[in-house]
Amino acid sequence: MSASLSARTRWWALGVLSLTQLVVVLDGTIVNIALPQAQEALGLTDSARQWVVTAYALAFGALLLLGGRIADYWGRKRTYAVGMVGFGLASLWGGIASSGFELILARGLQGAFAALLAPAALALLTVTFPSGRDRNTAFAVFGTVAGAGAAVGLVLGGVLTEFLNWRWCLLVNIFFVIVGLIGAFLFLEESRAEGDNRYDVWGAVTVTLGLGSLVYGFSSAERGWGNPVTITFLAVGVVLIALFVWIETKVDQPLLPLRVITHRVRAGAFLIQALAGSVMIGATLYLTFHLQLVLGMSALSAGLATLPLPVATMIAAPFVTKLLSRIGARPLMITGPLVVAGALLLLSRITGGAYAAEVLPALIVMGLGMAFVFVPLQNLALAGVPAHDAGVASATANSAMQIGGSIGLSVFTAIYAAVVGPHGAGMPPESALVSGYSAAFVAAAVCMVIAAVIAVVFVRGSRQELYPSEAGMVAVHS
Template sequence: MSAPVPLSPTRWWALCVLGLAQLMVVLDGTIVAIALPAAQADLGLADGQRQWVVTAYAVAFSALLLLGGRIADYWGRKRTFMVGMVGFGAASVWGGLAQSGTELIAARGLQGAFAALVAPAALAMITVLFPSGRERNVAFAVFGIVAGTGAAFGFLLGGVLTQYADWRWCLLVNVFFVLVALVAGRFLLVESRAHGDNRYDLVGAVLVALSLGSLIYGFARAEHGWGSADTVGFLAAGVILMAVFLWWQARCSHPLLPLRVVSSRVRGAAFLLQACVGVVMVGALLYLTFHFQIVLGMSPVVAGFASVAMTVVIMATAPISTSLFTTFGPRVVLTVGPLLVAAGLFYLSGISASGSYWTEVLPGVVVMGLGFSLILVPVQNLALAGVDPHDAGVASALANASLHVGGSIAVAVFTAIYTSSMSDSLAQGVDQLPALAGAYGDTLFAAAWVMVLGAVAAFLLIGGAKTGDAPVASEPAVAATH
């Protein structure tokens, strides 16, 4: 018989540790983006390989997250977190010392695999440390802001390290995060695990990993043509494997992803919005940083500061967003937020080779920051509200997976859009820099429509009452040991 977890007296310090780990996991999806031109030149990466430095991390992370969530639930969330941090640090050292593009891509994939242990364990521990009430809302708001701003902070940190140290430090810096989290986590984190049916669904793990890998690789191949045999083949295989995975989950006695986790319309809307956030934070902003450095001629550190303006807006308006969420409820806030992000992206899609950052970029970035502030504060809590304690890890994994699957698919699709736009412009005799600016603008325009679809989904799926139809979070009944 399991006993409820008592409130930990160090839970707010524990939140700092978990937030630091989440910051590391999220910023590693983008920290190498600004370093990519330097890494490409140093290691002789081809343009086709370049995107895989970002995508390999996202693919491994997304494909293994659900299994990582189940390992956290069954093996112990603190233990999983600590092992994941050690592995992440080792993979970061390998990547930082890589002597070839293949080594760097492999190390990034290994980082993503260990991040798939860290992220769901961290989020699940928050659901245990803050079971309900105002403290839970505050904790999820803090965690959501860290998760949402980590991508932009990665651009800034990557710029500083690339310019004043070396691109390799964009990976080696993780050792600092790992050491702090391991030492502090040893004393501050509380162990917890689910009880009951704790058998692993290895068939489901293989199916979902193959499905996501096929889909993302298929989208990546689209830069060579949407009608090519390998593009269509991998996309079709991904869809079929996902269908088989869902069929298996409905019949398996110990599913990797219990369908009850995704049965709520509100939770489904939250997961979908997480994917939309990933599309913009990981996919679209990558091309905006390319515009800063390649077209506008910014140094890596200046490009990093140019990217962080959105983060400043998010953090400055987060308290207001929390108040608006309490007053108007999730439906209004999570409909208006994506529309504001879309408006900012539509504005940014007009970037040009001769334009100024202050007039063509900053206004759009500020509007995006306002929109993301409305999304990031409530969406994490909404995604996990009412989840059975037995499923806390896998639900946390799905929330993270939504963001990173969205990001990894976006990088692949936007690469195809960029390649097609660039080819058309050059064929028409457009000069190099205007062609680049136009191609980057096309990716931002596509991302804007993704956010519009996210707003429509939120409006349709989330109830009209102030609290929506989100289930109320229950008290977790999981065993805990200190």
């Protein structure tokens, strides 16, 4: 562990960093329940409404790699503080926005500063708990917070919208920012990568534009997969990502050293994180629409109705942590996605009937399954990472979650539109909505089955390699 920090200070630092992770994750969903009110207040169209969610995830995911390198080179505590201040100012702007364009732009700025915050926080966690049982405990706590954050955002968004108004879904971040800055001053220690640190400018440009183009292309698929805009942006995104990979093989200090993603276990963890993000960000949006538009729940009721998901995750996490030390990560990473897939298939059987019969059981099962996924996932995503790459590996893990969530939301939206479009005119509106939501949940279930297959193929190694003991982290060989 970091020698200059006392044991008590380290656990306070864990609290501050976990709070930060909660903020950046929950902000991906906190506005979901408030979207109908924000749309009415600012005159947003239905297509623009989605961008209130997508702008955050797009900026967050596309800039995370650069944010990770800035954290490594400039200083992780310093980057954390700047990210906190910028995030707070962007949240303030969004909370007082007078037009839809201002709100979407503010959400994009939130995502950009979150791209500084998230990798800095995870890198600080890595250097604060470098090995041993305390590291495993810290990552279990951090992973549980990350896994529950999206659902917590839905609950908090419902409470704020019901008792105050939708603007407080952004203004509430100012409280978190103040706590985070005070905590950083008191409990966090500066660290940075040693040696000659130079920024990979062309790598940053190509990966940012490439990821942005891919997400925009998938977002445009709502108008049809054959739409010229969709095809063009997807093609440009693929070319730019390929160019980025080529650049990374040529520069001395790449933005993303390919060793980070070609490591078999880490590669599997990143892919699983992307697929889990598609469910936690994409599928939960359609769940909130179902609760409000079909079941007629208020914002508060809809927010509370999602609470069984994070509660189940938090209740299961301590048991999963114990199970992890006994059987290792691989069985959990295979079982968890399959449990979540089963829950989503159960959810896809909705008819517009009672919440307790059709939605509640699926949410409980999904929360249990997500505990099996998220408790070991953060540790696997950093398996065998050299200290010099801690920030960029952290950024890649978070980027996978956000880009997976934004692409997942876009794909689910395209599937929803394809189902509702041909049939909506001949069906009652409620039936058309239910059919579209059901199709989105089936697509999300397919994503989690794919995640289980990835775990079978990629998450390999001895139990000691995948879940290090007090002797320290052991690199997993590809």
